[in-house]
Amino acid sequence: MSSQPFTVADVMTKKVVAVRPGAEFKEIVTAMERWNVTAVPVVEGEGRVVGVVSEADLLLKEEFHDHRLGLVEQMRRLGATAKAGSRRAEDLMTSPAVTVAPEASLPRAARLMASHHVKRLPVVGTSGTIQGIVSRSDLLKVFLRPDADLAADVRRDVVERVFPLSQRRVDVRVDAGVVTLSGQVHDSALIPLAARLARAVEGVVDVRCELTAGGGT
Template identity: 70%
Template sequence: MTSTPYTVSDVMSAKVIAVTPTTGFKDIAAAMRRWKVTALPVVEGEGRVVGVVSEADLLPKEEFHEHRPGLIEQMRRLDETAKAGSTRAEDLMSAPALTIRPDATLPQAARLMAERHVKRLPVVDGNGTLRGIVSRSDLLKVFLRSDEELAADIRRHVVEHLFPLSHASVRVAVSHGVATLTGTVQDGGLIPLAERLARAVEGVVDVRCRLEAPAVA
């Protein structure tokens, strides 16, 4: 049995700075600057996420600060011109909010961020209540696992599981996240699977599989 995949709850930040729908423009900008973030979840009631306000939502006010957009430009950019005249989070935010559940895997979170071109996601429970925030940098935390920890994980959940009779002859070495498997195993047909499972271990950067099977006489 392979190791349990890391989930969003393992790497997310539980401390989250959020605003309410009535938070004003300047307070939003000040919060972003103070906490060095580019987006803030918008919550109401007991923490239910209703939207996200980002730097991109605030920029139209600066863009149209010195000139009033003409009718054609207003029609072409309705959303931006509307936000340029807004002063509260509920009118500036993007809604519904793009969120993720705590039990989502890291690849799922990474894929969602890439597809929707966002840098962070509010983490919500089944009721839509804010539980944390996960960013691109959080997803990279698994690559900070030590080489020793990765080697032990590969040996325990891959080598010993696939090769119960010949695991003692397999050497697992990890250097800077790159795992190297060497040795002779009885079932050569499982070697490709061993490489694939080792590569799937959270934090492994690459795998060099040099396992061999006994030559057939």
């Protein structure tokens, strides 16, 4: 069976620590401390995500605790000063929340995190109901795949497909996630394609391509 690309659903944490819109400041801080997380989704109803409260949102209260702003700075940081004076999740949260679908690819989730400068994303279904949380560390789980599994995927999904006539002359070795392809193949034009496809296998760290073109069967 051909391996399928990993999705967010494959690596997300299904046990979600969330708070209601009416959750008090101290309750939110306690939840983050207890579960060792840096942000919590805010949910209402049957679990529909309406926002996210992060450490950055909460730290505004400390930042402005004894800092008196001038009029210009107050106008420039209206949102921040409003959060600094708030005590409930519904006023502290960032809304709308940046979310990702469970069927989204891992690169898609990584790009969302990077573009929005967040460390984790609520995973929501079509109805907006939370299904899990995916963090930066979750996205790295694919790099923990055993070398033997990676070698099997590369042989099945790359070597056997790209080089059906000379596959038995191709050696696939994987060490610490680094794939080495060696041996002789019939068509030298296909060598770059094989290297590119091997690099795309989930969990592969790098590819060393030592394939050469030669005759024979």
